[in-house]
Amino acid sequence: MNASPVYLDAATAAPTHPVARQALLAALDDGWADPGKLYGQARRARQLLDAAREATAQTLGVRADELSFTSSGTTAAHGAVLGGLAGRRRVGPTLVHSAIEHSAVLHAAERHVAAGGVADPVPVDRLGRLDLSAWSDAVRAPGVALAALISASHEVGTVQPVAEAAAACAGAGVPLYVDAAQSVGRVPLPAGWSVLTASAHKWGGPSGVGLLAVRKGTRWESPWPADDREGGRTPGSVNLPAVVAAAASLRAAAADAAAEETRLAPLVDRIRARVAAEVPDVEVVGDPVLRLPHLVTFSCLYVDGEALLHALDRRGFAVSSGSSCTSSTLRPSHVLEAMGVLSHGNVRVSLHRETTEADVERFLAELPGIVAGLRAEAGVVGL
Amino acid sequence: MPDEVLDCRGQRCPLPVIAAARRMPEVPVGTVVRVLADDPAAAVDIPAWCRMRGQEFVAAITGPDGPAYDIRRAH
Numbered sequence: 001m002n003a004s005p006v007y008l009d010a011a012t013a014a015p016t017h018p019v020a021r022q023a024l025l026a027a028l029d030d031g032w033a034d035p036g037k038l039y040g041q042a043r044r045a046r047q048l049l050d051a052a053r054e055a056t057a058q059t060l061g062v063r064a065d066e067l068s069f070t071s072s073g074t075t076a077a078h079g080a081v082l083g084g085l086a087g088r089r090r091v092g093p094t095l096v097h098s099a100i101e102h103s104a105v106l107h108a109a110e111r112h113v114a115a116g117g118v119a120d121p122v123p124v125d126r127l128g129r130l131d132l133s134a135w136s137d138a139v140r141a142p143g144v145a146l147a148a149l150i151s152a153s154h155e156v157g158t159v160q161p162v163a164e165a166a167a168a169c170a171g172a173g174v175p176l177y178v179d180a181a182q183s184v185g186r187v188p189l190p191a192g193w194s195v196l197t198a199s200a201h202k203w204g205g206p207s208g209v210g211l212l213a214v215r216k217g218t219r220w221e222s223p224w225p226a227d228d229r230e231g232g233r234t235p236g237s238v239n240l241p242a243v244v245a246a247a248a249s250l251r252a253a254a255a256d257a258a259a260e261e262t263r264l265a266p267l268v269d270r271i272r273a274r275v276a277a278e279v280p281d282v283e284v285v286g287d288p289v290l291r292l293p294h295l296v297t298f299s300c301l302y303v304d305g306e307a308l309l310h311a312l313d314r315r316g317f318a319v320s321s322g323s324s325c326t327s328s329t330l331r332p333s334h335v336l337e338a339m340g341v342l343s344h345g346n347v348r349v350s351l352h353r354e355t356t357e358a359d360v361e362r363f364l365a366e367l368p369g370i371v372a373g374l375r376a377e378a379g380v381v382g383l
Numbered sequence: 384m385p386d387e388v389l390d391c392r393g394q395r396c397p398l399p400v401i402a403a404a405r406r407m408p409e410v411p412v413g414t415v416v417r418v419l420a421d422d423p424a425a426a427v428d429i430p431a432w433c434r435m436r437g438q439e440f441v442a443a444i445t446g447p448d449g450p451a452y453d454i455r456r457a458h
């Protein structure tokens with residue numbers, strides 16, 4: 001197929017920012033030494049690491065010594081959850097979390113439960129927004145060590161009421177962990193959290209770099225074997241060139257974030273409106289207003305999600321799906337499940353700095369025919 | 384008790400939903416059709432289909448035949 005490729009899966013990994021590429025190449029030459037040693041090459045590496053930390057901390061609005069670079073967003077999330085629980089194990093065994101956390105958070109919760117801990121998932125509504133009254137009750141219960149809330153859903157884009165959730169946590173004296181992977185570098189961060197994580201390949205940095213910020217005064221204890229690098233919060237040597245690239249591209253993405261939001265949000269609105277109008281029997285999911293500017297999700301009735309991804313790929317469109325047939329576990333997305341919305345025929349489209357209006361128009365022009373073709377093949381037209 | 388049973392065990396979504404969508408217009412209004420479906424996505428998609436089509440989702444049950452979903456034709 002000769003259709004020119006249109007990449008629409010930035011929520012998985014955004015195309016490498018040119019600033020990241022530049023910084024990575026420079027740091028490969030300049031930042032290969034171990035920043036912990038006492039010689040010239042090491043001092044140069046240390047300078048690069050310190051500068052990357054300083055710049056990134058500034059963007060997040062934290063102190064440099066509150067920030068660690070981890071080996072991925074997943075590792076950062078594991079550390080945030082398990083460390084937050086370990087630091088307050090004397091208070092109690094319970095992790096409160098939204099039902100729509102990323103699997104990295106849920107897998108850490110499973111580990112905690114397997115070790116005798118308790119996890120208390122809090123439901124969301126049909127739009128994927130946290131049930132605040134259930135959340136407030138959950139965090140006020142005795143024995144809660146940590147509460148975890150994603151800043152905005154990575155699957156449906158609904159922005160979560162973090163400020164209100166944080167107020168409930170503060171009232172109960174429970175620290176709040178926010179997985180901000182889909183927000184950092186795109187939208188202003190909410191306030192009120194004690195621990196925050198992010199992932200560089202979501203903003204155009206390299207994959208394999210995560211951020212873990214732990215505010216001063218938070219009772220957080222590393223769940224890993226001892227290692228004094230990165231403030232003792234995450235073991236192993238950092239991938240310094242990748243960290244430098246992550247920091248440089250975050251600074252660039254954050255500087256452009258407001259303009260990009262202004263440019264992309266109307267494109268997402270256009271996709272929401274046109275898909276609903278032009279594809280029959282489709283459910284556009286997520287909050288129509290309180291949402292991320294770059295991400296939109298919909299489900300097509302009677303269509304197999306895997307077949308839809310393949311058909312879109314043949315036309316050059318790269319998108320993601322929460323349908324069970326596209327997951328390694330053959331289970332539908334727990335996010336769509338928690339919302340109670342259609343899970344088959346699901347498509348997540350996520351835009352980035354290289355996405356043009358023409359890309360979106362081409363997607364919108366081709367989608368109705370692709371869906372109609374799959375429905376005709378399956379013999380489900382008119383059902 | 385359901386009036387009839389659609390056995391969709393072993394079928395992957397969206398097939399159980401398609402089977403229900405094919406059958407419902409053929410039964411009289413008020414009929415309860417039980418869909419046996421062991422694909423976990425059916426637990427989400429059958430109620431969602433009922434909501435989208437204005438049919439009544441009666442209940443999800445787990446019986447001797449595994450997970451099942453009762454739908455009443457509402458119109």
Ligand SMILES: Cc1ncc(COP(=O)(O)O)c(C=O)c1O
Nearest residue numbers: 072073074102154179181182199
């Ligand atoms: C919300 C959220 N949290 C955590 C992660 C994990 O990040 P990484 O891919 O860097 O491991 C992702 C990305 O998949 C994400 O979207």
